[in-house]
Amino acid sequence: MAPPETAPFVAYKMDDNTQKVVVDKVGSLDATFNDPAMPVNDYHCAVYLNPLVARGGEHEEQDVAR
Secondary structure, three states: OOOOOOOOEEEEEEEEOOOOOOEHHHHHHHOOOOHHHOOOOOOOEEEEEEEEEOOOOOOEEEEEOO
């Protein structure tokens, strides 16, 4: 899996033999949460690193499973 500094999300899929989970797609740094990166009519899952800014201005990160 790519480190968060190099990819904001990683999408996974089952391999062709449905024996294990493999990386399907690695997002580019300019991708956003709303960019269409997932197949519409197929089961999918991803982990997305969502940068947050707290009310006090502190930067935080939150992993979002989708």
